Each structure stands twice: as C-alpha cells, then as structure tokens.
Amino acid sequence: MAADGDVDQRSETQRAIVEATYAALQTHGYADLTIQAIADEFEKSKSLLYYHYDTKDELLIDVLKDGLDQFATRNAVDPDATPREQIETFLDRSLPATLDDETRAFRLTIFELRSQAPINEAYREQFARADRLLHETLVEILERGIETGDFRDVDPAYTTDLLLSLTEGGMTRHLVTSDTAEVAARDTLDTYVESTLLAD
C-alpha cells in the first residue's frame, strides 16, 4: 500500500476514535468513562483501539489535541477575509450567540476535559498550547485591522488577552448557569467589541 494510503487510513482511524470518544463522553461523562465504553462506540476493530492506547487519559489527550487544533489553528480564520470578518468568525467560534446541539456537545466535551487540566500536566500542556495559538491568531488579526483602519489603535496584546478571558468566561458562565441555547454573555462581548475595537 502506498504511503498516502497509510496516511489516509491512519487519519480515518483517528477520526473514528475521536468520534467514538465524543460519543462515549457524552453518554458517560469523564468520571465514568472507560476505554471499554469508547470501544463500544467504535465502529472499527476494537483491538485497534486497545493496540493504540493503554489508558483512557492517553486516548483523551490525543482527542483533546485534535479538538483544540481544529478550534485554535490559524486555518480556522480565512486569510483572504477582512479583519472585521476575521474577528466576527473568531467571536462566533469562541462565544456563539446561540448554541446548536452539536456545538453544545463539543463545548461540553472540551469543558469536561478542561476540568482535568489543573491536576494533569499533559492536559494542561494541551490547553496552554491552544491558548497560545489563539493568542497569536488574534494578535495578528488585530494588528492587521489596526493597519487597515478597520480597528481603532488599541494595544493588540492587551485587547487579545481581554477578549480571550471574556469569551472563555462568558462561555463558562453560560454552561454552568443555564441550559438555554441563547448565550446572553455574547451581547456584552458585542458591545465591548463595537464600542472599543471597531473603527467608526
């Protein structure tokens, strides 16, 4: 089999593992999750799963890395879009105005894995990496928008840090206090962005 085929097959297996893990996490939660529960959701050979991973934490850290990469990489923002469009995309991904079922399930999975980070260095490293990626991405968007005149002349690093805490805190407060689809904290975020970042 050609090398490309190997890569495709590995990434397909990896995707199937990620999906099985999300499904198992949603059914059982982190506390009650076992490799067996993930295997039960896995459509491929279960021995493949056991071959790759000894513990649920090894598996979950791979899944987390994958999920955070999707969420945080620069590719998440269209390089041809205007800075205004890019910041809008960033805000919609970080703190959507409404949570559909799929997005809610993804955010809950991340939320639950995050609760392990303070007591598990491997998790903490993944979240620190994602935070740095988001920070870099957002600073670049802000710098470009200031250059083009789309944004006011704010301090990019300070405004980035503020926006990251604001979106993180808004989502956390929503998930722990409400089960509605409408995310009230988004109004406050929009007001902040309109009144301090966007140029008139």
Next chain:
Amino acid sequence: MAADGDVDQRSETQRAIVEATYAALQTHGYADLTIQAIADEFEKSKSLLYYHYDTKDELLIDVLKDGLDQFATRNAVDPDATPREQIETFLDRSLPATLDDETRAFRLTIFELRSQAPINEAYREQFARADRLLHETLVEILERGIETGDFRDVDPAYTTDLLLSLTEGGMTRHLVTSDTAEVAARDTLDTYVESTLLAD
C-alpha cells in the same frame, strides 16, 4: 439542650463535613470521590455523615452551596468601605494576583464541581444563584461608586457582566494552562478597571 446549642452544633457538624469534603476532593478528585473517602477525612462520627447524606452528589451540593455563599454573598464586601475599596476587594477575591495554596485548593474544588453543572441541574442552580448574587453585589458597588464620583459614568449592568466574565475567564485560563502562583490575567483586569472604570 437549648435551640441555640442545636444551631451551634449543627453548624459545627456542617463545617466539619465541608472540611472533610474539601480534603477528600483534593486527594481523590470528583471522579474518584466516594462518601467513604469523605468519611475517612471526617473527624466526627461517620454514622452522622451517612445519616445526613445518601449520595456524594447530595453532600457535594450542600458543600457547594456553602462555599458559594461564602464567596458570593454581600457580606463578602464591607458595607462601610469606599466603592474603590469594595471593587478592589471584589477583584482580589475573584481573580487574585497570586494564588496561595489554600486559595488555589478552594478554587480547584469549585472548578471541579463546576464541571458537573452542565449535566446536573442541582449544581447548575447553585452556580446560577451565585452568579446572580455576585451580579447584584457588583451592580450595587458600581452604582454607588458612580454616585460618589469614584467611578466614571459607566453602564452598571454591562460593566458588571463584563467584569464577571473577565474574572471567570481569567481564572479558568490560569488554572487550565499554568501551575504558577502568579495570575497573569490579573494585569489585564487591572488595566481594564483603571482605564475604563476608575475616575481620574
């Protein structure tokens, strides 16, 4: 025994339960916590614990209610202090510049219980109640500070919501990305408060 004695004894028992639960949570984490593990940390009669609680969630919700009350009630802010002193106290409690071991342990306990809120309505109710209490407290501080001229003429509800998300997000980002005592996100919070809230 007089009614007062009963109240004292109940509150003493309650405090001992809370302390045993914190200790057990710090040793075992939520996922591995059992009533037995809490009983092992409990210095009083274990039957007392089993008499009061059937499940660990019943017990944890009481502990959570107690912890959030301590954290969020109006009593947390000295009514005789100036609005500037009150907001300083509020910020120091919500997002301290450095986390000593005791504060870190308390925040981690709350953080871990919070991860249950999206999937457990009783937890969610407690966090929603605490969020409302904090919101009320902060709006009152801001309104008074605007009246006295300590603060600029900001929108109290909007600024409160922004500060609650900013402190929550700052603490979450710190706990999931770092194990240092210095909380970097506090700098951003201070800059925000100085540049938009405090009157010159």
